[in-house]
Amino acid sequence: MNKGxxxxxxxxxxxxxxxIQLSEWTTWQxxxxxxxxVVSSRGMLSDLLGIxxxxxxxxxxxxxxxNILASDNxxxxxxxxxxxxxxxxxxxxxGSGWRLSCxxxxxxxxxxxxxxxxxxxxxxxxxxxxxTVGGAIFxxxxxxxxxxxxxxxxxxxxxxxxxxxxxxxxxxxxxxxSSRFQREALIVTGAxxxxxxxxxxxxxSEARRILQLRRDxxxxxxxxxxxxxxxxxxxxxxxxxxxxxxxxxxAVGGAMVSEKHANFIVNNGHASSSDILNLxxxxxxxxxxxxxxxxxxxxxxxx
Ligand SMILES: Cc1cc2nc3c(=O)[nH]c(=O)nc-3n(C[C@H](O)[C@H](O)[C@H](O)COP(=O)(O)OP(=O)(O)OC[C@H]3O[C@@H](n4cnc5c(N)ncnc54)[C@H](O)[C@@H]3O)c2cc1C
Numbered sequence: 001m002n003k004g005x006x007x008x009x010x011x012x013x014x015x016x017x018x019x020i021q022l023s024e025w026t027t028w029q030x031x032x033x034x035x036x037x038v039v040s041s042r043g044m045l046s047d048l049l050g051i052x053x054x055x056x057x058x059x060x061x062x063x064x065x066x067n068i069l070a071s072d073n074x075x076x077x078x079x080x081x082x083x084x085x086x087x088x089x090x091x092x093x094x095g096s097g098w099r100l101s102c103x104x105x106x107x108x109x110x111x112x113x114x115x116x117x118x119x120x121x122x123x124x125x126x127x128x129x130x131x132t133v134g135g136a137i138f139x140x141x142x143x144x145x146x147x148x149x150x151x152x153x154x155x156x157x158x159x160x161x162x163x164x165x166x167x168x169x170x171x172x173x174x175x176x177x178s179s180r181f182q183r184e185a186l187i188v189t190g191a192x193x194x195x196x197x198x199x200x201x202x203x204x205s206e207a208r209r210i211l212q213l214r215r216d217x218x219x220x221x222x223x224x225x226x227x228x229x230x231x232x233x234x235x236x237x238x239x240x241x242x243x244x245x246x247x248x249x250x251a252v253g254g255a256m257v258s259e260k261h262a263n264f265i266v267n268n269g270h271a272s273s274s275d276i277l278n279l280x281x282x283x284x285x286x287x288x289x290x291x292x293x294x295x296x297x298x299x300x301x302x303x
Contacts, residue, residue: 005055006035009078012051013037013044020079022070022302025062027130029223030273031070031303034077036062040084042189046162052078053160060302061187063135064107067225071303072273081105082134086189091118098195104134104156104188108141108148116207121198122151127207128214129226134188138181139298140174144210149174156190157181164189177230177298219258222266228280229263229295238295239263242283245290252279 010017016038022031039045052059060077062068082105089106092099098120102111111133112126125146129136136148137155155167165186173180181188214220229238242248242262250257254271257279258264265276265283284295 005057008051008055009035009037013048016040016044022065022074022079025079025081026065026068026070026225026302027223028065028069028225028271028273028276029267030072030271030276031068032072032074034074034079034303036079036081038081038083039086041086042158042164045080045082045086045158045187045189046164048080049158049160049162053162061134062302063105063132063138064130066129066131067135067139067299068302069225069273069276069299071301073303075303077302080187082132082187082189087132089114091120097197098193100193100195101190102133102193103190104132104137106133107131108133108136113207115195116203117200119198119200119203120195121203122146122193122195124203124206124210127210133191137172137188137191138179140177140179142177147174149179151193151195153192153194155188155192157186158189159187160185217261219260219264219266222258222268223271224258224264224266225299227263227298228265229283230298232293232295235291235293237263238287241287241291241293241295245283245286247283247286250279250282252276252282255279257283 018036020034020036022034023029058077059080062079062081086103087105089102108126108129108131112123115123125143129141140147140149152169157165231237239262247257248262249259253275254268255265255275256268258266265279288294
């Protein structure tokens with residue numbers, strides 16, 4: 001990036017601009033250098049988007065980087081992360097349930113934990129999904145038969161021109177791990193949910209049960225990015241296809257197909273982004289050769 005622009009951004013937002021390694025901002029823990037800005041209000045976001053547009057700079061909205069493969073060379077996009085007002089949470093008791101409003105940068109598992117403790121049902125499934133609410137809406141994240149689209153009522157967005165809009169659930173184009181946000185440059189700044197009242201003790205116990213299931217099933221002891229490949233429309237899930245292709249334990253450099261869950265690629269401590277990418281290609285080719293099914297990735301690329 002042009003040094004003048006970096007200086008301009010630092011001059012305008014002295015406490016918010018960071019020189020980062022993407023390996024520290026993604027759960028796979030790979031990726032090179034980038035400039036990031038931690039944005040704490042809608043006003044600051046509109047102002048920033050205006051400057052980036054004027055300077056002809058592109059941007060990338062990064063949540064917790066839990067579904068991202070970031071390049072070893074880093075990226076030229078300015079990384080935007082939401083915090084402050086854009087990660088705040090408001091609860092309102094209403095009739096037989098709760099109205100929940102939160103910022104797009106809110107941590108999804110923490111929100112799930114608080115919801116269970118309050119007796120607000122519907123978010124227990126999210127207890128082990130290590131992203132933000134914005135990232136979860138973008139991905140239509142889900143687990144154990146529920147997804148974020150089930151109890152979401154509306155989404156606040158800002159477009160690349162800095163205009164704010166409210167999008168109702170039915171206009172979000174949700175389907176399996178997909179939403180309109182994957183096709184349009186919209187930043188999710190906030191979300192509203194309607195949650196039914198339930199017994200907090202039961203919800204907490206459900207959340208504990210889900211966490212235990214996930215610990216038993218997933219290789220959480222290594223850096224990873226969750227499921228690498230999407231579930232095909234029909235046929236066996238990717239984990240089964242990969243396992244049946246004899247790929248459990250297959251490694252490229254420091255990247256390895258998990259022995260515990262074959263749709264997870266783990267970083268053994270010294271993986272590069274290229275190791276992961278090359279291993280994904282090996283898996284895709286081998287599964288296609290053995291089963292005739294072409295796997296499509298669920299993870300997103302940066303840089
Ligand atoms: C151990 C582990 C377990 C996981 N389990 C699950 C699971 O059970 N179910 C599941 O669905 N996923 C799972 N995931 C994947 C991942 O956690 C989810 O997809 C999550 O919703 C991504 O959120 P994030 O904030 O990390 O987004 P990121 O990974 O940072 O970004 C993902 C995409 O969302 C976009 N994005 C992020 N925030 C916003 C925003 N505010 N506005 C617009 N776009 C935005 C980014 O630009 C990017 O394109 C798992 C991941 C890990 C590491």
